[in-house]
Amino acid sequence: MQMDQKFTDTTWPAAPEKATLEGKNKYLGFWLFLGGETVLFASLFATYLALKDKVPNADAALAKDIFDLPLTFVATMLLLTSSLTSVYAMYHMKNHDFKRMQAWLVVTVLLGAGFLGLEIYEFNHYVHEFHHTFTSSAFGSAFYTLVGFHGAHVAFGLLWITSLMLRNAGRGLNLYNAPKFYVASLYWHFIDVVWVFIFTVVYLMGMVG
Amino acid sequence: MSTYAKKQGFGATLWDYLTTVDHKKIAILYLIAGGVFFVLGGLEAMFIRIQLAIPNNDFVSAGFYNEILTMHGTTMIFLAAMPLVFAMMNAVVPLQIGARDVAFPFLNSLGFWLFFFGGLFLNLSWFMGGAPDAGWTSYASLSLHSPGHGVDFYILGLQISGLGTLIAGINFLATIINMRTPGMTYMRMPLFTWSTFVVSALILFAFPPLTVGLVLLMFDRMFGSNFFDVAAGGNTIIWEHLFWIFGHPEVYILILPAFGIFSEILATFSRKRLFGYSSMVFATVLIGFLGFMVWAHHMFTVGLGPIANAIFAVATMAIAVPTGIKIFNWLLTMWGGSVKFTVPMLYAVAFIPSFTMGGVTGIMNAVAPADYIFHDTYFVVAHFHYVIVGGVVFGLLAGVTFYWPKMFGTMLNETLGKISFWTFLIGFHLTFFIQHFLGLMGMPRRIFTFLDNQGLNTGNMISTVGAFFMAFAVIVLVINIIITSVKNVKVGNDPWGDGRTLEWAISSPPPYYNFKQLPLVRGLDAYWVEKMDGKTEMTPAEPLGDIHMPNSSILPLTTSLGLFVAAFGALYNMDDDKTWTVPVIIIGLLITLGSMLIRSIKDDHGYHIHKEELTDDHDKGVKA
Numbered sequence: 075m076q077m078d079q080k081f082t083d084t085t086w087p088a089a090p091e092k093a094t095l096e097g098k099n100k101y102l103g104f105w106l107f108l109g110g111e112t113v114l115f116a117s118l119f120a121t122y123l124a125l126k127d128k129v130p131n132a133d134a135a136l137a138k139d140i141f142d143l144p145l146t147f148v149a150t151m152l153l154l155t156s157s158l159t160s161v162y163a164m165y166h167m168k169n170h171d172f173k174r175m176q177a178w179l180v181v182t183v184l185l186g187a188g189f190l191g192l193e194i195y196e197f198n199h200y201v202h203e204f205h206h207t208f209t210s211s212a213f214g215s216a217f218y219t220l221v222g223f224h225g226a227h228v229a230f231g232l233l234w235i236t237s238l239m240l241r242n243a244g245r246g247l248n249l250y251n252a253p254k255f256y257v258a259s260l261y262w263h264f265i266d267v268v269w270v271f272i273f274t275v276v277y278l279m280g281m282v283g
Numbered sequence: 284m285s286t287y288a289k290k291q292g293f294g295a296t297l298w299d300y301l302t303t304v305d306h307k308k309i310a311i312l313y314l315i316a317g318g319v320f321f322v323l324g325g326l327e328a329m330f331i332r333i334q335l336a337i338p339n340n341d342f343v344s345a346g347f348y349n350e351i352l353t354m355h356g357t358t359m360i361f362l363a364a365m366p367l368v369f370a371m372m373n374a375v376v377p378l379q380i381g382a383r384d385v386a387f388p389f390l391n392s393l394g395f396w397l398f399f400f401g402g403l404f405l406n407l408s409w410f411m412g413g414a415p416d417a418g419w420t421s422y423a424s425l426s427l428h429s430p431g432h433g434v435d436f437y438i439l440g441l442q443i444s445g446l447g448t449l450i451a452g453i454n455f456l457a458t459i460i461n462m463r464t465p466g467m468t469y470m471r472m473p474l475f476t477w478s479t480f481v482v483s484a485l486i487l488f489a490f491p492p493l494t495v496g497l498v499l500l501m502f503d504r505m506f507g508s509n510f511f512d513v514a515a516g517g518n519t520i521i522w523e524h525l526f527w528i529f530g531h532p533e534v535y536i537l538i539l540p541a542f543g544i545f546s547e548i549l550a551t552f553s554r555k556r557l558f559g560y561s562s563m564v565f566a567t568v569l570i571g572f573l574g575f576m577v578w579a580h581h582m583f584t585v586g587l588g589p590i591a592n593a594i595f596a597v598a599t600m601a602i603a604v605p606t607g608i609k610i611f612n613w614l615l616t617m618w619g620g621s622v623k624f625t626v627p628m629l630y631a632v633a634f635i636p637s638f639t640m641g642g643v644t645g646i647m648n649a650v651a652p653a654d655y656i657f658h659d660t661y662f663v664v665a666h667f668h669y670v671i672v673g674g675v676v677f678g679l680l681a682g683v684t685f686y687w688p689k690m691f692g693t694m695l696n697e698t699l700g701k702i703s704f705w706t707f708l709i710g711f712h713l714t715f716f717i718q719h720f721l722g723l724m725g726m727p728r729r730i731f732t733f734l735d736n737q738g739l740n741t742g743n744m745i746s747t748v749g750a751f752f753m754a755f756a757v758i759v760l761v762i763n764i765i766i767t768s769v770k771n772v773k774v775g776n777d778p779w780g781d782g783r784t785l786e787w788a789i790s791s792p793p794p795y796y797n798f799k800q801l802p803l804v805r806g807l808d809a810y811w812v813e814k815m816d817g818k819t820e821m822t823p824a825e826p827l828g829d830i831h832m833p834n835s836s837i838l839p840l841t842t843s844l845g846l847f848v849a850a851f852g853a854l855y856n857m858d859d860d861k862t863w864t865v866p867v868i869i870i871g872l873l874i875t876l877g878s879m880l881i882r883s884i885k886d887d888h889g890y891h892i893h894k895e896e897l898t899d900d901h902d903k904g905v906k907a
Contacts, residue, residue, distance in 0.1 A: 098461055099387060099461050099462075102386075102456075102457045102460060102461055103386060103387060103390075103454070106487060110449060110453070110488065113487075113491040113492060114492075117491060117496075117525060117528075121495070121525075124521055125510065125517065125521070128516030128517070128518070130514060208506070209508060211515055212512065212517040212518070213516060214509070215503075215509045215510050215517075219498070219510075237883060237884065238883075241883070241884045
């Protein structure tokens with residue numbers, strides 16, 4: 075089968091991301107990679123929990139002092155919605171509707187960028203209002219590392235999805251790029267799941283002390 | 284290999300290897316790089332043994348001794364044993380499952396180059412202000428206070444090479460799940476493939492904690508964070524946990540492939556199918572699973588409390604059960620077999636008692652109260668060298684000898700091989716057996732010298748003599764390799780005569796597409812099944828057709844090179860007097876991210892070998 079073969083709506087396979095051996099390998103390999111990423115974040119969560127509120131002196135900021143739930147709630151909603159819109163994009167990918175897929179991916183990227191913007195604002199706020207910095211305490215180091223790792227994943231995901239959209243803008247879907255879009259959306263869901271845990275473990279558990 | 288290989292000049296051959304995505308060539312790259320690091324690590328071991336030969340020795344200084352000791356451990360584990368294991372996996376696993384290549388040939392190459400540049404970076408520390416000196420475990424309480432850049436080389440070098448290992452692990456998992464030939468069910472997979480499968484899963488889940496640990500240590504040393512700084516609320520025990528959550532599975536990552544190699548060798552040269560195949564598979568999986576449950580047995584003396592210590596002690600002892608199953612299965616494989624004592628078989632036979640001794644001292648160490656006495660003495664040094672040398676190194680020496688004809692198309696000399704084997708076996712026991720007693724007499728590990736009249740003189744001298752025997756064995760092995768390569772007597776498909784699995788059904792070395800037609804597997808030990816039916820080759824599972832092949836690429840090398848460059852910038856960034864560091868980091872990352880972007884946007888469909896070209900190959904004996 076030619077990888078860049080042209081498809082119509084009727085010849086497009088039901089699971090285009092797994093229709094070729096290369097696609098099947100990518101699909102499986104990426105799930106495995108996410109397994110490794112899970113352990114990576116688990117290690118960061120464990121470190122955070124061990125160092126939560128561990129500060130050098132009584133003046134240093136603690137979790138219950140700094141977090142602002144309304145702001146985090148808005149950020150959470152943005153990211154959760156972006157996960158939903160990436161599902162819409164994949165729905166259209168499976169229906170061989172390239173234009174709608176691209177449109178939903180644009181929405182996904184915009185929501186992701188909004189989340190990232192809020193996170194940058196939030197970090198800036200903590201540094202200037204509470205002198206809660208990366209170097210101020212073990213708590214600060216653990217907080218910025220865990221949440222920052224997630225933020226870096228979001229930033230990488232934005233670059234990835236954007237470059238996929240730009241690269242394929244002129245040529246539509248085929249069995250070569252369908253798995254690429256699919257694993258990028260898997261990655262985006264993964265980022266979303268990690269955030270659900272961050273929201274719970276860092277922010278909600280932080281608010282209650 | 285073929286006529287076109289002979290036409291190539293040196294430059295073309297070099298370019299071929301720099302850009303190759305062929306698992307067989309990547310195996311050779313891993314073998315060469317791992318072999319060089321093995322000799323380097325061995326040299327460091329000789330420095331250690333010479334220094335400790337006599338009391339109050341001043342062959343090396345105390346500070347230099349710390350560097351040698353750290354680099355010996357780090358090099359042997361990460362840069363010698365790991366890549367040599369990967370050399371075996373790359374050379375054998377795709378052939379054993381009847382695949383034309385691994386699932387991700389490009390990533391396979393990337394994994395190698397990341398390992399290579401990481402290892403190179405770490406070893407450049409010798410010439411750039413001193414090597415790491417905080418031990419291969421690099422406990423934060425030591426490494427945070429290590430002056431100079433040694434520990435930074437450790438952090439960045441291992442980070443880069445660890446990334447390569449993770450990629451290789453994912454690759455083998457996907458390969459074994461997706462690329463098996465028709466009829467190759469999971470319970471027909473050769474034991475080496477099974478152990479590679481389990482080990483790859485261990486790599487996938489064990490390396491991320493190391494990545495995180497190294498990141499935290501890097502942040503503490505280079506960017507002023509406080510993870511391990513107790514004064515700012517930090518906790519150095521976090522490093523120990525993260526390191527051993529990686530570090531304990533790591534020892535199974537090394538030993539399980541050796542178990543797999545021995546299972547192949549013992550069945551081949553006993554000319555019997557492996558005894559208890561399904562229990563061997565079960566034991567391999569169980570060891571892999573339990574390997575994650577026992578990390579805190581390295582930390583019994585930290586003070587985690589009696590309950591934690593008891594749980595981890597019991598879990599550790601439980602590992603003896605599946606390991607015991609394996610030992611008895613190997614013995615019973617030989618029982619009643621028509622045993623042929625070739626060099627690989629000698630290593631396999633010697634491995635069983637040697638490794639069992641290491642296992643028994645392992646159980647002794649697992650007894651938490653007793654470990655308070657053994658901890659940080661030469662008893663522990665003796666224990667882990669019995670399992671790592673007596674298990675992993677024996678396994679690799681056996682595996683390299685066994686698969687040499689499949690990788691290079693020529694046999695290593697048996698007589699020289701036997702000289703190597705006997706001197707290595709004697710030297711090994713001479714070096715490490717006595718260390719049990721040195722440890723029980725109270726000699727602590729990681730000391731650069733000892734006093735006279737403490738009863739330690741004779742033991743240490745014996746140990747040093749043994750080390751020279753092992754060095755001699757390795758020199759003979761190198762001579763053997765050179766002589767064999769110069770003579771280059773070509774051999775056929777199945778040079779040992781008793782090959783059981785698919786790799787022995789095709790030519791040595793195999794053609795670059797491995798199988799002209801994918802073979803049909805009709806049972807465990809697929810090739811043996813065909814032999815017993817009076818056939819000389821495998822039944823094809825598909826008609827002759829075009830073969831899809833991946834393109835070569837230089838991008839894996841440039842991607843890794845970028846990280847190598849950036850690492851220099853990051854390393855010197857903490858010095859206030861250097862202004863060039865940030866640009867170097869940026870240039871390095873641009874090379875890496877640029878290579879990744881090119882890989883992402885440039886279509887790479889591979890190419891096809893047409894079946895007409897394949898039929899012309901008929902006389903080369905490459906039929907499946």
